[in-house]
Amino acid sequence: MGLFRKSHTKKMPENDIIVMKDVTKTYSTGAPALDGIDLTIHKGEFVFIVGDNGSGKTTLIKLLLHELLPTSGEIYVNGQDITRLRSRQIPIYRRNLGVVFQDFRLLKDRNVYENVAFAQRIIQVPGRLIKKNVPNVLSLVGLAGKYKAKPKQLSGGEQQRVAIARALINRPPILLADEPTGNLDPKISWEIMKLLEQINQKGTTVIVVTHNKEIVNEMQKRVITMRKGVIVSDEEKGGYIDED
């Protein structure tokens, strides 16, 4: 993709989309938030990252988003070491990630259409294509009829669907969802998780950070459990492991 300098690319198994090698992140306050994390996520996987508060889940997501840099270790996304990106390369890298947050993070003063279209505008997609793509992706998330609504006119579940539509419209290979159901009731949470599953089935690698035991246990996907900055369990078709 021409984004990385050659010396910072590495030949990885073709199926590995995210590789973290001995990644440690220590904040200035003291104890490491992440301590020697080794993790590989394959293309097309659906992965839950679970753990209690302070276990390092959010730090891990922030590292993948390049919001933070690790204290040590290497992070490869699509075979490229993202810890060595130049600042002007960061926006281009982030376009490979679709991001969904617990609090939706929509632009409040813009309607549904504009919120989703914004992700295309920043990569300078021609207007006529935006007009075609936005209704398509809104149909996918079940919001075709609400494109004129402002975020505050939508329910929590609908807002999260808009956020997912925005995350998907540029067809990123990876979708990061940080507590996507944290602000939603159980029924809506299930709808959102089903939507994420559908997206995964179309080939997108989906990584979901969550506290929701029921969903994790029910969906039978790969579950990575973190505790005090280390991975304590990594199971295919796993379940939620309580700290107790």
Added chain:
Amino acid sequence: MKISTLFYVLKQGIKNIFRNAWFSLASMATISACLLLFGILFAVVANFQNMVKTAEEGVSITVFFEEGISEAKIQAIGDLIVKRTEVRKATYISAEEAWESFKDDYLGEYSDGFTENPLADSAHYEIYLSDVSLQGNLVTYLESLEGVRKINKSEITATTLSGVNALIGYVSVGIIIILFAVSIFLISNTVTIGISVRKEEINIMKYIGATDFFVRAPFVIECIIIGAIGSMLPMVLIYGIYNNVVQYVEDKFQVLSRILNFLPASEIFRFLIPVSLILGIGIGFLGSFTTVRKHLKV
């Protein structure tokens, strides 16, 4: 960058003004208030300086010559005088012209009794200075010239005028510096608060891969427009106030019409409008550019 992106960014900048109406109004009001004070101060100072300058232009030195000096010698002295840099204008008044002028001014028909010119030795030069503060230098020079009998000058007027001029200069520069410091503080605070409220919006844009340019440009455009409008509002106000005040003072204090020599509004605004516009736009640009930069590190 594509033209469509440029238009999008421009459109967003304009839309932002309406989306954040309170911020826009507060910023415009702050810029307007500061530039209103600046404009009024400038109009007052410019008029004071103009009045002092007019008064200075009236200050002259008169040089009289020794008895029996030849016209050729007077001409030679005149040539030396006009070459001096302190001299703006030098007019030669012959003894005959001096007598004619005196008769016209004071004697009228009673001058018939004079058969000879009583002002026979009163040929002189009236010298107007380019800068009254240089009067001392010129007088010293004139005193050193052979053939010069007497020099009439007004030391007090020259000293007072050049003192007033300098004082106005220093005071106005001082006030303008203070005013600017206060304005920049107020405006940057308003912009900082206005943009900090939208920190989340900036974060969202950054998370989904917007470049710094794409995030910053609409904010900068918004603040430039606010700055431009904010700088023009006080101009309209000052224009109205200025013309009315000048008219009022001229009507009310006609006795002082020789001293109260006001500049025409066009003279004031020829300078004030571009300066205000540059300041408004400059403050808008710098304020938004630096404030947004703080939030771009996401």
